[in-house]
Amino acid sequence: MIDFPLKFREIATDRFVFANDAGDQFFGDEKFLDRYATENLTNRDWGFLNENGLAATDLKSFNGVSFLRRYALRMAQAQTTNYLILVPTLRCDLACSYCQVSRVNKKAQGYDWNDETLSHVLRYLDGLETKRIKIEFQGGEPTLRVDLLERIAGHCRKQFDSCEFIVCTNLQDLRPDVLGFLDHEDVFVSTSLDGDWTAHQEHRTKSKGRTEEFFNNIQKLVDRSPKGKVSALPTIDPTGDANLEDLISAYSSLGLNSIYLRPVNYQGFARKTFSSSRDAFESWNKLYFSFIDTLIERANENSELMVEFYFTLCLKRFLHAGEDHHVDLRNPNYFGKDYLVIDYDGAFYPTDESRMLTRIGQVDLSVGHVTKGLDFSKLEQLNESAINSFHEECIHCPYQSCCGIDLVDDLSRYGRTDIIKSESWFCKRHLAIFDRIASDLSSDSPKARIAYAKWLGVPKGTIERGLGAP
Amino acid sequence: MDIDGAINRSLKDYIDIEIDPSFLPYTAAAKIRFLVVYPSCSISILGDDVRISKDQGLDNLQIAKEFRHCLYREKIYQETLDMRRGIVRALVEK
Numbered sequence: 001m002i003d004f005p006l007k008f009r010e011i012a013t014d015r016f017v018f019a020n021d022a023g024d025q026f027f028g029d030e031k032f033l034d035r036y037a038t039e040n041l042t043n044r045d046w047g048f049l050n051e052n053g054l055a056a057t058d059l060k061s062f063n064g065v066s067f068l069r070r071y072a073l074r075m076a077q078a079q080t081t082n083y084l085i086l087v088p089t090l091r092c093d094l095a096c097s098y099c100q101v102s103r104v105n106k107k108a109q110g111y112d113w114n115d116e117t118l119s120h121v122l123r124y125l126d127g128l129e130t131k132r133i134k135i136e137f138q139g140g141e142p143t144l145r146v147d148l149l150e151r152i153a154g155h156c157r158k159q160f161d162s163c164e165f166i167v168c169t170n171l172q173d174l175r176p177d178v179l180g181f182l183d184h185e186d187v188f189v190s191t192s193l194d195g196d197w198t199a200h201q202e203h204r205t206k207s208k209g210r211t212e213e214f215f216n217n218i219q220k221l222v223d224r225s226p227k228g229k230v231s232a233l234p235t236i237d238p239t240g241d242a243n244l245e246d247l248i249s250a251y252s253s254l255g256l257n258s259i260y261l262r263p264v265n266y267q268g269f270a271r272k273t274f275s276s277s278r279d280a281f282e283s284w285n286k287l288y289f290s291f292i293d294t295l296i297e298r299a300n301e302n303s304e305l306m307v308e309f310y311f312t313l314c315l316k317r318f319l320h321a322g323e324d325h326h327v328d329l330r331n332p333n334y335f336g337k338d339y340l341v342i343d344y345d346g347a348f349y350p351t352d353e354s355r356m357l358t359r360i361g362q363v364d365l366s367v368g369h370v371t372k373g374l375d376f377s378k379l380e381q382l383n384e385s386a387i388n389s390f391h392e393e394c395i396h397c398p399y400q401s402c403c404g405i406d407l408v409d410d411l412s413r414y415g416r417t418d419i420i421k422s423e424s425w426f427c428k429r430h431l432a433i434f435d436r437i438a439s440d441l442s443s444d445s446p447k448a449r450i451a452y453a454k455w456l457g458v459p460k461g462t463i464e465r466g467l468g469a470p
Numbered sequence: 471m472d473i474d475g476a477i478n479r480s481l482k483d484y485i486d487i488e489i490d491p492s493f494l495p496y497t498a499a500a501k502i503r504f505l506v507v508y509p510s511c512s513i514s515i516l517g518d519d520v521r522i523s524k525d526q527g528l529d530n531l532q533i534a535k536e537f538r539h540c541l542y543r544e545k546i547y548q549e550t551l552d553m554r555r556g557i558v559r560a561l562v563e564k
Contacts, residue, residue, distance in 0.1 A: 004557075005550035007543070021554065037542035038492070059560050072561050396503075396543045420506055 003055040004067050007398040017438040022070035023401035027442040028469030044470045073321035074401040076330040082130040083339035085352050088113050088148040090140040090344040094170050096204045103140050117346040120370035122155050132162040143169050143178045166190055171217040193232035195247040222254050233260040238284035244291050260309035281428050299451035307455045314433045317402040329404040332387035336367055336379040346370040353408045385417055393421040399434040441466040484523040485530050493541045500540035
């Protein structure tokens, strides 16, 4: 009998989470760990492992093949390029304090796609092998060039079997032509909403008039759109004093039931304005888990459903394979495969954050240009480290298979990727989230599991307590 | 390995941990990992014993447990490396 190698981590006093490389988890105590590490498993232990597919007679047995399949499914499969982030303009009509993209003034010249760049982008789209395309329009403020958005969308609708467009907009100006574009069935809207009026105005709109414009516009758009078309996300300063109750109320009043609580991304302008946020892990954690606690309470009180997007994503990844659509949390996370960014000047970038790092002059992460094609040798260099499967620290982590890797975040915060992983923001953040999930799932108290079930849409109303070793 | 009995609980700023012979091949790797997590400590390997010099504020039991877990991880990793390679081979080779 062989057991599939286990990794372990203590999540509470004498309570450990164990996991294998396929992401199968169970919980056990120190005594089980001692027996396992010293090769003194009892017949009962072996029975437990075997009955739960955690051991096999060999890799060709039912349990062996089943394990191999689960292992394979845990690896993100690189698809053909089917997701593009397009930046038709870098200009913006706001100057938010934590702008992550180093935007330029609305009246600046030379920061939009010119005709040549547009024609190369269209040609690039024609060369894609995919039948389904997802395009995210970023900026700057992309609706300043709604004409370019129309050109791209019109072209894609002819070229591909299925299209989805996401416009990341500040919703400051809903001109008829902008509204006309947003009204298309295949267009979705993503905006920023930092909480109530005061919070939003402080960091983004700055004036009463502009704040009023925004709240009127988002309400107008939500009222005329099918549910799910409009989404919003806040940016939170971990060192600030964000009012999370107000935040939930602001989202709830607009009929939005998902909040992606993001810390200030240590990118762009935010590097200067929020320099203390680089390492403000403890304060972020405190705020974040207090938010999760609030949402768990709400779920148990049968209040209107509200989920935190990222926590729910981590929960899904903890529980099963295949949740690889979020490009900041997957493994391997190869660059230049299934998604790419095309900047306002036609340069290719592997991620949106990498264009920011390049723009502020930290490191040139551009990987080609629409006129010349992709720089494969540079991509290859980047991709050498874009996998956690063999990382010297991750190999010992029970969350390895449900976690991911984010080299650009490491580069942004620390200027290098060969840092001690367990001291990085990325690792600490995800360890904290997965520890919380593991702790909740192994707890006798059903409270969090009831909330988890609701967030995941599990019909029975609760998730069973996690598997326990003898 | 009986950690409780193996720890020297005097007021010295070090603790001695007796290592079971089956774990001795993994002490060097465990030492490296441990020192990453506890950079203020230093470790001497003296035959079957490991001596961890530490700040007095660090808890003896916790330090002993952490080192033992490092040993466990290294042993499990090294002993299962061939199997892990086999798993990858089984998936990528026809």
